[in-house]
Amino acid sequence: MTETANHPVTTSQKTIRILETIFRKNGGTLTELASELGMNKSTTHNHLSTLVDEELVVRDGAEYRLGLRLLELGGYARNQHTLYQQALPEIERLADQTGEIANLVVEEHGHAVYLACEAGAQAVNIEVYPGLRRPLQVTAAGKAILASLPAERIDEIIDRHGLPAKTSNSITTRDELTECLAEVRDRGIAFDDGEHIDGLRCVGAPIHDDDGDILGAVSVSGPASRMTDDRFYDEFPSIVNSTLNVIELNINQNAP
Amino acid sequence: MTETANHPVTTSQKTIRILETIFRKNGGTLTELASELGMNKSTTHNHLSTLVDEELVVRDGAEYRLGLRLLELGGYARNQHTLYQQALPEIERLADQTGEIANLVVEEHGHAVYLACEAGAQAVNIEVYPGLRRPLQVTAAGKAILASLPAERIDEIIDRHGLPAKTSNSITTRDELTECLAEVRDRGIAFDDGEHIDGLRCVGAPIHDDDGDILGAVSVSGPASRMTDDRFYDEFPSIVNSTLNVIELNINQNAP
DNA sequence: ACACCCGTTCCATTCGGCAAAACGATCTTC
DNA sequence: GAAGATCGTTTTGCCGAATGGAACGGGTGT
Structure with missing residues (x-):
């Protein structure tokens, strides 16, 4: 494969x-x-x-x-993802609502790829841009996606890319990951607490179609200074969840 | 060359x-x-x-x-344009203000390349996306850029790409173009009245740095049904112009 | 004016890109 | 369920063309 x-x-x-x-x-x-x-x-x-x-x-x-020819080709590659067209307005709304950075992420070749990243009013300027790729297991959106993939696919991805550590909080063993993904499946929400960049917290949720197949993930990231525990564990998960519901509704309405 | x-x-x-x-x-x-x-x-x-x-x-x-690897490379190519970083917020504001599609365009390899295209509330869904390339002389933004280029550069571009007609209104001869560009230089504003797509009107203005060098152009496009003559010739040019002033201010402040 | 650095051109060698054909897998049709 | 069609994959040998060494040219800075 x-x-x-x-x-x-x-x-x-x-x-x-x-x-x-x-x-x-x-x-x-x-x-x-x-x-x-x-x-x-x-x-x-x-x-x-x-x-x-x-x-x-x-x-x-x-x-x-x-x-910029590359942007032409790449912009087209993005446009062919129907998820992008369907979810973009909600991602923008999510950014407005939270004031932080809202992301739309898909998996490709075992990477987390950012399709869109919209900045809210007080968003911190971390270097994130459409097309950026990151390891799946160090981002909230990536974990949300991993949690929806079959175990053998996860093994394939780890075989190919390993589990590189980005910070001291990063997940680096298959056992830790398995445990973490079980929690994500329970909650329907994935967290990244400084696992990719120190001091950056991130809340993500997986997007499924009506067949239950994973399409991508939505996430919000912000500095720990503003992402207090109650916002991180309560407020933002519920906001992300309602965004998720609207996106899944859009998808299933427009593709019957 | x-x-x-x-x-x-x-x-x-x-x-x-x-x-x-x-x-x-x-x-x-x-x-x-x-x-x-x-x-x-x-x-x-x-x-x-x-x-x-x-x-x-x-x-x-x-x-x-x-x-999506292409989006990574292309997104990076776009980010390295400081014009993009400086002008994007103003383009978004322009889209909100007019309700139509606002564009940021640069010239590359003799094409008009869209760096950004933000949709306003009632924007018509024409297929335009970041990275899209069009002939310079059939778009308002492209004409604004052409008007700021030296004659020999314009000749080079025409030698390479010709003057392909897109609609019956398109400019197809060098003489027509020269005349049109003189008007653009006079007014500081370029128009496209159905020269690329029938029924689509477009208002553009060139962006210069403080040395007078051309950096790109900003434009707004909408259907003729909403782009009545007074909006097309008066209201929108003045809105585009004030957007332009803010962008040029940003650029010259941040790059002294 | 000289020297240095960088891009460009020329040329011979050999590596590898290419096409034709055979093979295998998957899906359709009778 | 078997036969056939269609599409992707692999094999093989030949010739083209990608490669690297070296020489040339053009610009800049001291």
């Missing part, structure tokens, strides 16, 4: 690695990228000029940067 | 063409894509499994679709 390609196209892999490197380093010159990748300058040059030709990369003097 | 690469990496071009085709056809099976591209099945298969490996493509049964 999650096995790697038998005959990968190595040339294309190189091109993709270049894109990734530009992404990681936030742009760079030809020689920078070539040495970073351990590739010859002329090879890198050929790849880069191809990418510029195809408009996936923009050249600004000596600097190469990611081009 | 706008010349094509001397030694393009043809293998990577093929991979990119596959991505484009999936984009255009909104997904497809292996054999569909192979015949569409005139490529052998095994070749297409190798490329596709590489793309899935790299998480740029998602496989859902027999269907291949664009993956």
Whole structure:
């Protein structure tokens, strides 16, 4: 299932690695990228000029940067998720209502991927943007999704990505995770108490269709200073829950 | 400047063409894509499994679709535009104020690229999304940008992309365009009166930094039924203009 | 004016991308 | 339930093309 390609196209892999490197380093010159990748300058040059030709990369003097063509493709990838179209207005409302950051998350390739993140009035400016990927088990939304997946799928994902620790609170063993997910299934709500970023608390809930299949998750995150225990454990879970109900209603109405 | 690469990496071009085709056809099976591209099945298969490996493509049964990894890269490409960060709140306000669709547009590779498009209360649902590209000369925002570019750059762009007609109102000759851009420079406002989509009217204005360099454009679009002449020629231009002033103030304050 | 750094071009080698065909799996049809 | 069609996967050999070394050119800064 999650096995790697038998005959990968190595040339294309190189091109993709270049894109990734530009992404990681936030742009760079030809020689920078070539040495970073351990590739010859002329090879890198050929790849880069191809990418510029195809408009996936923009050249600004000596600097190469990611081009907006990627946004066209990525924006389209997002739009094809009907969940996005159905849930976006509710996510915006959730952000307004809480004043914090409200997120819509789906699972892809074993990652938690943010489809939307709307900032409320007093939202703290953490670097979160549509398309961002994080490990599933360190986010509230990701845990909500994991809790709705069959055990063998969870094993697959752990085999592929492991359980990397982000803070001292992170879950790092399969046993801890199993226990945690059982609680999530009980409550219908997942928590992240500084497991990804110290001092950041997060409340999430899974979104199901009427067949009971998991579609994604909705979550709200804010700093512990404003996320007092009563808001974290009572108020926000109930707000998230009512948002969830509206979203599931929308989905099941529009897809009979 | 706008010349094509001397030694393009043809293998990577093929991979990119596959991505484009999936984009255009909104997904497809292996054999569909192979015949569409005139490529052998095994070749297409190798490329596709590489793309899935790299998480740029998602496989859902027999269907291949664009993956959200592209949204990660594209979202990042958008975030690196400081204009986006500075102008987004004003675009949202503009959408609220007018009830129509408010857009933030930049030029890249000779296209008008939508960085943001926020829907107001009564916005008509035209298919516009972040990352969408359109010819510059058929949109109000694009004309605003063109009007601020040096003539030789405009010639380059026309050489590369031509002046494709979208409706019977579209500008199709260099002379018409020159005349139109002169008016835009006079007024500081650009109009699109059904030049891209019949019955769609659009008001745009160019965003400059304090050096006078063009950064992008802001625009509002709505159906002619609501965009009566007085709103189209008076009310909306003045609203767009005041939005523009706030954005330019933000930019020049935060980048001294 | 000189030197350094970075991007570009040229060329030979060899690696790997490509197509044709055979195989396997899944779903439909009689 | 068997036969056939259709689609994805694998195998294999050949030729193209991606690669890296080295030389060239162009800009900038001291």
